Amino acid sequence: MESTDVTTLTISSRNYSSWSMRGWLLARLSGLEFETVMVPIDAASRAELLLLSPSILVPCLTHEGIKVWDTLAIAEYLNETRPQARLLPQDRHARAHCRAICGEMHSGFSALRSALPMNLRAHFPNFRIWSRAQLDIARIVAVWRECLARYGGPWLFGEISVADAMYAPVVTRFLTYDVKLDPDIADYCMRVLTHPFVAEWIEAAKAEKEDIDGVLSGSENERRAGHASGTLRRISGDSGRRPDETFLVA
Amino acid sequence: MESTDVTTLTISSRNYSSWSMRGWLLARLSGLEFETVMVPIDAASRAELLLLSPSILVPCLTHEGIKVWDTLAIAEYLNETRPQARLLPQDRHARAHCRAICGEMHSGFSALRSALPMNLRAHFPNFRIWSRAQLDIARIVAVWRECLARYGGPWLFGEISVADAMYAPVVTRFLTYDVKLDPDIADYCMRVLTHPFVAEWIEAAKAEKEDIDGVLSGSENERRAGHASGTLRRISGDSGRRPDETFLVA
Secondary structure (H helix, E strand, O other): OOOOOOOEEEEOOOOOOHHHHHHHHHHHHHOOOOEEEEOOOOHHHHHHHOOOOOOOOOOEEEEOOEEEOOHHHHHHHHHHHOHHHOOOOOOHHHHHHHHHHHHHHHHOOHHHHHHOOOOOOOOOOOOOOOHHHHHHHHHHHHHHHHHHHHHOOOEOEEEOOHHHHHHHHHHHHHHHOOOOOOHHHHHHHHHHHOOHHHHHHHHHHHHOOOOHHHHOOHHHHHHOOHHHHHHHHHHHOOOOOOOOOOOOOO | OOOOOOOEEEEOOOOOOHHHHHHHHHHHHHOOOOEEEEOOOOHHHHHHHOOOOOOOOOOEEEEOOEEEOOHHHHHHHHHHHOHHHOOOOOOHHHHHHHHHHHHHHHHOOHHHHHHOOOOOOOOOOOOOOOHHHHHHHHHHHHHHHHHHHHHOOOEOEEEOOHHHHHHHHHHHHHHHOOOOOOHHHHHHHHHHHOOHHHHHHHHHHHHOOOOHHHHOOHHHHHHOOOHHHHHHHHHHOOOOOOOOOOOOOO
């Protein structure tokens, strides 16, 4: 029997699952009290990590007996349930802008997501970034710069919002893969990384033992189509180089 | 100088661009008066059609001088601007459910989208569907069936909503690629296809002359990674078989 009193957020790997990170950050920012339920990196999470499909298992918010299982749907639900947290901008035009860039993150940047998968424990100095991923990075930087200029910072829409949570895993990728950034963008990234909730998440990720190499077996790698396969092989089979465990949020 | 009085929706191909179709259906369902602006299938649309990236050009709603460029952001904006259209369910729990399945469509079903690209003018009887696309189809059918059972039909959430618009291009794919459906699901599909706005869109698509073969040149095909390439080659290079131009919404 499931209790309808307990609010839970189901997540998988803290180190690898960027959608889990977004959902968790949103829930923390909302101020809702919740318990975190971990599921192992099983078939569904594997598919998510391989970009084969979004998982309907993670993140999943269970609140008052209902399940909300898509990250943007969770954001909208939390915004309705906890309006005092101001997860979305109060101004109607800024709110539309915020949702537009969150939508871009939700459905796009596939080159970045496949070439630079989230891996909070790792560090790859001078990582060679594929040209299509570079285009995604350029677009993301343009999105951030426009927001910071228009709304005056320090967060994308002035106060912290859904948008900062949606892009937080991108910030961690920029560090993991040693992406060169202009000072204004590097400042924003440092602001995100030192936010208490982000720092807490990263600390917990570093304590996790699960290794994606054990999950993505060779045959899984072979079955995957296209560039994502080559990319993950490049990482998981990067002989002789150990991820630097110490660089993040010193 | 752009006038801020005229509301416009920018779309690309009516035949191939499923996101254009969704945006246009949402705008029509909202009751907002708008002019449609067509952009040719250029680099951005090509990238979208190739699943390389979402386009920030289409669909794009320009209203009161602001641009909203992601389909879900457009849906939320229209829902706020035209609450009387009830684009989202009124019940809080149903609304969360609706957003969850719209989010699934927005970021997922990549196998379906790459293997069965929208092509309203075409018909491929007995099309052989790849097993991963079959899994997406099974999930979509389960989503629809649960909604129709829980909310009683005739639309996914009782009254027509954002969800029906988000899944409408999937309905057209089921017809284009001759996907075998149980009667209850076929009934829902027919309801979507005979909705006046959907029928109007499809009629207009059939009148378009643009052919994706002219857009996706051989070298473009070669440059694309993975399964999407094989699939589109299969379609565009389907020697000797002409798409049946007459099957849809007789």
